[in-house]
Amino acid sequence: MDKVYPSAGAALVGVLRDDMLIAAGGFGLCGVPELLIAAIRDSGVRGLTFASNNAGVDGFGLGLLLETRQIRKMISSYVGENAEFMRQYLSGELELEFNPQGTLAERMRAGGAGIPGFYTATGVGTVIAEGKEHKEFDGRMHILERGIVADLAIVKAWRADPSGNLVFRKTARNFNVPAATCGRICVAEVEEIVPLGSLDPDMIHLPGIYVHRVVQGLHEKRIEHRTVRKREGV
Amino acid sequence: MWDRNRIAARAAQELQDGTYVNLGIGIPTLVSNHIPPGVSVTLQSENGMLGMGPFPYEGEEDPDLINAGKQTITELPQTAYFDSAQSFAMIRGGKIAMAILGAMEVSEQGDLANWMIPGKLVKGMGGAMDLVAGVGRVVVVMDHTSKHGESKVLRACTLPLTGKGVVDRIITNLGVLDVVPGGLRIVELADGVSEADLRAATEATILG
Numbered sequence: 001m002d003k004v005y006p007s008a009g010a011a012l013v014g015v016l017r018d019d020m021l022i023a024a025g026g027f028g029l030c031g032v033p034e035l036l037i038a039a040i041r042d043s044g045v046r047g048l049t050f051a052s053n054n055a056g057v058d059g060f061g062l063g064l065l066l067e068t069r070q071i072r073k074m075i076s077s078y079v080g081e082n083a084e085f086m087r088q089y090l091s092g093e094l095e096l097e098f099n100p101q102g103t104l105a106e107r108m109r110a111g112g113a114g115i116p117g118f119y120t121a122t123g124v125g126t127v128i129a130e131g132k133e134h135k136e137f138d139g140r141m142h143i144l145e146r147g148i149v150a151d152l153a154i155v156k157a158w159r160a161d162p163s164g165n166l167v168f169r170k171t172a173r174n175f176n177v178p179a180a181t182c183g184r185i186c187v188a189e190v191e192e193i194v195p196l197g198s199l200d201p202d203m204i205h206l207p208g209i210y211v212h213r214v215v216q217g218l219h220e221k222r223i224e225h226r227t228v229r230k231r232e233g234v
Numbered sequence: 235m236w237d238r239n240r241i242a243a244r245a246a247q248e249l250q251d252g253t254y255v256n257l258g259i260g261i262p263t264l265v266s267n268h269i270p271p272g273v274s275v276t277l278q279s280e281n282g283m284l285g286m287g288p289f290p291y292e293g294e295e296d297p298d299l300i301n302a303g304k305q306t307i308t309e310l311p312q313t314a315y316f317d318s319a320q321s322f323a324m325i326r327g328g329k330i331a332m333a334i335l336g337a338m339e340v341s342e343q344g345d346l347a348n349w350m351i352p353g354k355l356v357k358g359m360g361g362a363m364d365l366v367a368g369v370g371r372v373v374v375v376m377d378h379t380s381k382h383g384e385s386k387v388l389r390a391c392t393l394p395l396t397g398k399g400v401v402d403r404i405i406t407n408l409g410v411l412d413v414v415p416g417g418l419r420i421v422e423l424a425d426g427v428s429e430a431d432l433r434a435a436t437e438a439t440i441l442g
Contacts, residue, residue, distance in 0.1 A: 027281040027318065028304035030297060053318070080357035081304075089356060096356070101280065102322025102364030109319035120326065122367040125345075125398025128359075158298075170315055172298040174282050177317035205317075221297035224304040229289040 003164045003214045004193060008039035011187050011215040015152055016045045019072070023108055023150035023183055024052040024062065025176030028081070029224045031168070032061045033176075035189045035217045036154040041068055049073040051108065051148055051182075053101060053175050055085045060222050066094070075148075077101035081224065100128060103145050105178050111147035112181025112210070119144055153183025156219070157206070160190040161199050164208030173205060180210050187213040236407045236424040243268040244422075245334050245375050245405050249275050253331035254324075256280060256365055259303040261375045262334040276312065278330055280361040282321045285313035302361065322361070326368040333369040335362060337376045337401075339391040342438035344401040344413040346374065347393035359396060366397035378406035378435050385437040387411065387418070408432050417441045 005011035022040075026032030037056075040048075041064050048071050055074050056063035065071050066084050073095035079085050088094035099107065100122045110118050119142035123129050133144040155176040158169035166188055168176060180186045193216045236244065242264035249255060249269060256278045257265050266288075269275060277286040279301045286301060287308035295306040324330060339347040346366055349359040366372050379385055387404060403421070404411045409432050410422040417439030423432060433440055 028300060030281070030300045030304070076358060078358035078360040086356060098358050100359055100363035101318070101361035102326055102368075105318035105322050106326075120367075122326065122364045124367070126363060126395045128363065168315075168317075170296065170298040170309070171279070171282050171300055173315055173317050175318045178319040223295060223297045223306060224300070225306070226295055227289045227305040227307070228292040228295060231291050 002162045003208070003212060004162050005213050005215045008035040008189060008215050008217060009042060011213045012036065012039050012043060015185050015187070016040065016043050018045055019047040020045075020151040021049045021051065023148065023153040023179040024050055025155035025174065025179040026061065027053055027171070027174035029057065029061055029222050031156050031172030031174050031176055032056065033154040033156040033189050034061065034219060035215065036187055037062060037064055041065055041070065046070050047072045049075065051075040051104065051150060051179070053077050053104060055079045055082050057081045057224065058084050069093070073097065075099055075104065077104050098128070105175060107145055107148040108175070108178035108182040111149040112178065115147050117144050117146050148182050150183045151185070153179050153186040155180045155186065155188045157188050157190045159192045159194055159199065160188060160211070160214045161194055161196050161208070162214070163196060164188065164211030164214055165199055165204045166190070166206040166208070166211060167199060167203065168205050177206050180206055185213070186211050187215070189215050189217055191219055192216065235427060239264060240424070241375050241405055241407060244410065245373060246270060248332065248334070248373050248403065249273050250331060251275070254278055254284065254329060256325070256330050256333045256369065258333065258335035258362070260336045262336060263303065265334055278321075278324070279307070280321050280325065280365070282316050282318055283313065285310040287313070322364050325361070325364050328368060328370060330369040332371040332373060333365045334373045334375060335365065337374045337386065339386050339388055339393050340374050340376070340401055340404050341388050341391045342413065342417045344399045345391045346372070346396045346401050347391040348396050350394045352394065362396050366400040371402050372400050373403045373405060374401050375405045378408040385435055387436045387438045389438050408435055411440070414441065
């Protein structure tokens with residue numbers, strides 16, 4: 001089975017439509033599907049809801065789609081780095097649903113695993129719990145959270161084989177795995193596509209069953225906060 | 235009075251040898267500079283890493299290797315990487331012994347507010363709600379009062395909560411307080427701070 005497409009634009013043909021729900025991988029700017037985001041911008045599709053831990057920064061990541069007003073709603077845990085996001089949110093142009101980070105990850109994981117809801121103690125006694133079913137287990141209160149099934153998942157991995165098996169690198173794995181699993185269709189962009197048989201089957205991070213289309217491309221991989229230490233004795 | 239580094243050094247004394255710990259952003263990050271000799275802890279970064287190392291040397295930054303504050307970091311020989319669902323499974327599942335977090339307000343019931351100022355600041359809770367609900371012990375490090383001199387250790391929080399009844403210990407520039415039934419108990423006073431000073435700067439009920 002060959003799932004390889006020649007470009008990010010080609011890999012999205014036939015899967016984009018207005019007002020769809022897209023789950024996106026990435027944490028901050030680390031491991032974000034930057035090529036697919038740019039291709040979504042170029043497609044002109046609008047009214048999008050994104051389930052994504054963050055909303056990018058001005059000019060990179062999902063910040064690109066905020067600039068073009070293609071996003072109607074964000075489901076995120078932290079959006080602190082984006083001035084355009086703040087402006088649109090405070091002026092009421094953009095809808096925002098805050099989810100605790102682990103709840104968002106588990107909502108994706110659960111959705112992809114056929115679990116429509118789960119109980120968690122996270123957020124009990126806070127605004128997050130308002131309007132949600134409460135239930136006590138073993139003397140502790142929990143709230144019901146829903147699994148997310150997205151119309152489309154876009155993710156970024158390090159390596160893929162043509163069958164869609166994915167390997168990630170360091171902390172760039174983050175939300176890419178749960179996001180990929182919760183998409184009815186998952187498109188993955190990677191830095192390298194390697195021949196079938198060259199990935200160790202014991203070292204696959206995400207089996208190809210979750211990945212429908214793969215595209216290889218050059219990534220900018222922007223660093224959000226460059227922090228370093230001095231070499232001693234230099 | 236303790237400065238930021240002294241607060242962090244005091245918080246580092248909370249670390250138990252052989253445990254897994256999550257440090258928040260700000261003063262909590264400084265705690266890793268003060269881990270006592272003979273104490274070995276593994277730092278979890280909730281974006282998907284156990285065994286967080288120091289900042290990289292200049293020129294060795296890796297965009298694929300960041301901490302939860304989105305800062306470039308390094309790995310250690312015992313490092314393991316995993317996805318966000320796995321990361322919060324270990325947090326929610328109680329595998330992380332302790333979290334050290336900053337705060338805007340703490341109440342005498344152990345309520346914590348550290349994620350939102352209505353109408354002013356819209357950033358999000360990140361992983362803080364999951365951490366305070368899931369880890370074994372929550373230690374808060376912060377300045378005891380606001381820039382305007384108002385107590386941040388309150389009878390009840392005024393800001394939206396991160397968690398209800400979740401804080402175990404509060405370490406500030408004025409000292410150390412424990413959350414106990416009925417209010418707070420003084421554990422320790424910072425250098426040059428009297429009990430009267432601490433009480434005067436605290437709106438919450440201090441027992442004894």
